[in-house]
Amino acid sequence: MAPGTHHRASTLVAPKQVPTAKASRLPLPAYMLHSLAHVELNAVDLAWDTVARFAAAPLPRAFFLDFARVADDESRHLLWCLQRLGELGHAYGDMPAHSVLWEGAQASAGDVGSRLAVVPMSQEARGLDAGPRLVDRLVGLGDARSAAIVRRIAQEETAHVAVGVVWFRGVCAALGADPGHAFRATICTLCPDVLRGPFEAGARAQVGLPPEWYDPGCWPEGERERLAEALRARKEGALDGRTAAEVQGGGRGDTARGPQTALFSSTLQDAENLGALRARLEHFVAGETARAAPASAA
Ligand SMILES: [Fe+2]
Ligand SMILES: [Fe+2]
Numbered sequence: 001m002a003p004g005t006h007h008r009a010s011t012l013v014a015p016k017q018v019p020t021a022k023a024s025r026l027p028l029p030a031y032m033l034h035s036l037a038h039v040e041l042n043a044v045d046l047a048w049d050t051v052a053r054f055a056a057a058p059l060p061r062a063f064f065l066d067f068a069r070v071a072d073d074e075s076r077h078l079l080w081c082l083q084r085l086g087e088l089g090h091a092y093g094d095m096p097a098h099s100v101l102w103e104g105a106q107a108s109a110g111d112v113g114s115r116l117a118v119v120p121m122s123q124e125a126r127g128l129d130a131g132p133r134l135v136d137r138l139v140g141l142g143d144a145r146s147a148a149i150v151r152r153i154a155q156e157e158t159a160h161v162a163v164g165v166v167w168f169r170g171v172c173a174a175l176g177a178d179p180g181h182a183f184r185a186t187i188c189t190l191c192p193d194v195l196r197g198p199f200e201a202g203a204r205a206q207v208g209l210p211p212e213w214y215d216p217g218c219w220p221e222g223e224r225e226r227l228a229e230a231l232r233a234r235k236e237g238a239l240d241g242r243t244a245a246e247v248q249g250g251g252r253g254d255t256a257r258g259p260q261t262a263l264f265s266s267t268l269q270d271a272e273n274l275g276a277l278r279a280r281l282e283h284f285v286a287g288e289t290a291r292a293a294p295a296s297a298a
Contacts, residue, residue, distance in 0.1 A: 018098050028141055030090040051067045104194065129198060162207040188230050
């Protein structure tokens with residue numbers, strides 16, 4: 001950011017109170033770039049939060065390097081959006097924004113498996129679905145420069161989802177958990193409304209996300225019913241300000257650590273398991289690196 005440049009913060013409002021493009025009075029390309037700048041700003045905070053929050057977790061150094069690189073990418077994406085907004089005569093803060101992404105960070109603060117499932121594998125995976133549509137709309141509006149910026153951002157986002165998937169598989173392998181079941185159970189408990197289509201199945205498959213994980217239409221029947229129940233609970237909870245996890249668990253839980261999912265919390269909180277877990281995770285990472293080596297050398 002250039003010295004002397006001032007960017008004010010956006011006012012945060014409930015998602016339904018974020019103005020439509022028409023009500024915002026911003027031209028459509030500026031409206032889209034403002035929304036994307038807000039996503040990127042949250043993504044910077046989320047990536048650093050993952051690095052800092054799980055600093056004491058039994059994770060190899062490569063985990064923290066991966067998320068520091070993600071934070072670096074997100075900072076660059078934010079600057080591209082701010083620069084283009086400026087070229088269009090607008091700035092971040094010209095309209096209100098919502099805090100849904102940060103709520104995902106709070107919901108998944110309890111353990112690293114939940115964080116990976118909610119943030120890179122669900123929130124960021126939405127970018128794989130929405131990115132190409134956003135590019136097409138900007139091209140249709142005749143704004144080739146904004147379209148090129150968004151195209152480049154969307155390309156780089158695929159790596160962020162892939163980083164999330166690889167580490168999630170690693171954590172599940174180290175815990176001896178089935179990753180598909182673990183993903184579905186975690187989302188169902190913490191963020192049941194994050195899995196919304198339409199899904200770009202091809203882009204998701206490329207980063208290792210099978211539809212049996214993210215598309216409730218492909219879930220086993222019992223798990224699909226639990227998701228419907230969680231969504232009902234979330235609707236009820238919205239009436240009195242509670243999250244789905246709080247409604248299902250019957251209480252507010254430990255707000256400093258975030259809600260706990262039964263699957264990850266018992267093992268990840270047990271100090272006796274931590275050394276063994278780190279060793280298994282390092283073993284998994286070594287295997288992944290060996291598998292990736294021939295492809296990257298090509
Ligand atoms: Fe980004
Ligand atoms: Fe990202």
